[in-house]
Amino acid sequence: MLEEALMKNHLMGMFIGLAVGDALGRPIEGNDPRQVQGMEDGGPFSLSLPAGYWTDDTSMALCLSDSLLEQGRYDSYDVMQRYSRWAAQGYRSSTGVCFDIGGQVRRALADFETAPEVGETEPRTERAGNGCIMRLAPVVIAALAVGGDVGWLSRMSGRETHYSELAEHATEIFGEMLERAATAGAQGGRKESIYPSAGTNPELARRLHAAADKSAEELTPSGFVVDTLEAALWAFMTAEDFAAGALKAVNLGGDADTIGAVYGQLAGAYYGLTEIPAEWRGDLHDYEELLRVAEALASLGSLSAPRTRFAEDNPR
Template structure:
């Protein structure tokens, strides 16, 4: 058999194995999903609301070592910033800044995005308590550089700065552009470059945007988690090696402590997909994600974006949605992103 044929056969076998593993956890993983406009709206809104819910759930055990805490079972607040139940951190603040920019400019404007991130940093814009807290080092450095240079793409390209700070806020881009998958993946990468220019960060955002686009448009879980899923041909060309390994299905055969809730973007991506693949509901996966500890709020936020898009807003526990801080703002911006997509 030719090399190309061997590769194709290996991919098919890997896909079959992945589908079987998913069905063992979630028998509905390969079943068809509603793709009508109401379902797409529910899915798109779910991506942003799921992000905020995962953030609020995980903040309780942020910065804790795995196994050093009583497992999280509900949104209870507390954590290193002493938040009230339903309050969230920088993940959601930055996602709301990105969403607000997309909605108010009517398109993708990286300069405007950076100005809004600076407002959050300097003034507490779209913060849950009126002040910036929990900002990452790479984000702070990029915003400082932007203030000096005016360059919207101020994210460091150094792999040592390949944190999860752009992946955590990503949902508004695939929400706004799910009707144009090629644009969604391209702009997802550009959205990372504003603060996180490392190849791993840009690649992770491109791959994860494709998963969200697929989920919003009705792809099954088996389809989404098959090796190298993309909603558009060539969408994963040139992925950084670590992200390509995750896209190939590393999360399907790894378990903690190899799977970790670490801040390195490749590990964060793998952890979120590990939780998504092993759960049969939004709630089950969210608890798996945040109970990894470490960067628990961001692992919850990354998980919540995809799981929210897959299960929809209606699939996120109502008790969690009701307690969300600034719920009206999140809902309004989610509706604006849905309207932008047309």
């Protein structure tokens, strides 16, 4: 029972860490030269956002969570319909309207409206933005809670909006890292155990293994999925606790909210919910609802077979 409660702390930390990192990075997303020291007001959007408000990263994670919890399985169509509701109606937005939606996500939602099914001959895109990994925690938490296939569900989740081989590989690798981080954290394992295996993309795995050896000046805090993974992993491996790493991650600047969200998932999984600063958690917009969703995901007992809109998928 104690072991189950301990693992739940790390699974919930993965989800709340996402939202915390997103909200920390939001005020300096873009080219803002400031360095944040905690939850702050501001941001690049025309909306006036108070401290603790989160962006598209958390909104999409909530859409994905709602689908998993209400459908009792991963349902491609339902997930995309919820993303579309967020984009069109502000469903699960912290402000009631959609903002900060990425270009690759916007295009994927437009394609879904006209042609929901994706055939085996559908060409892959060369674009590989970080939107595929910024929202990943719900899928990994659900899979770990029920003993499911983290890698396969991660890939399926990523390709919904990022139909690119590199994005798919990156999503699978990040799912593996989140699984290893939660397990290592719960068992008192070393950080180094979270490094990914070569998997389907040995070159990407090698680059991530070398991330901790870089200086901040050698990192590129862009929206490219590999840059984001590298920045988040660097912050995680070179800091002593959740808070220090979170500030290192978001203060790289650039796509600060998503780098923060990706770092937050990884560090939250490793350190656990209770090691995320209570002040930051308490500052989060709608924290009690975020906590409810995190606990519901971590408490799942089963998932039915997935429903996919991709012809190439063979549900297990």
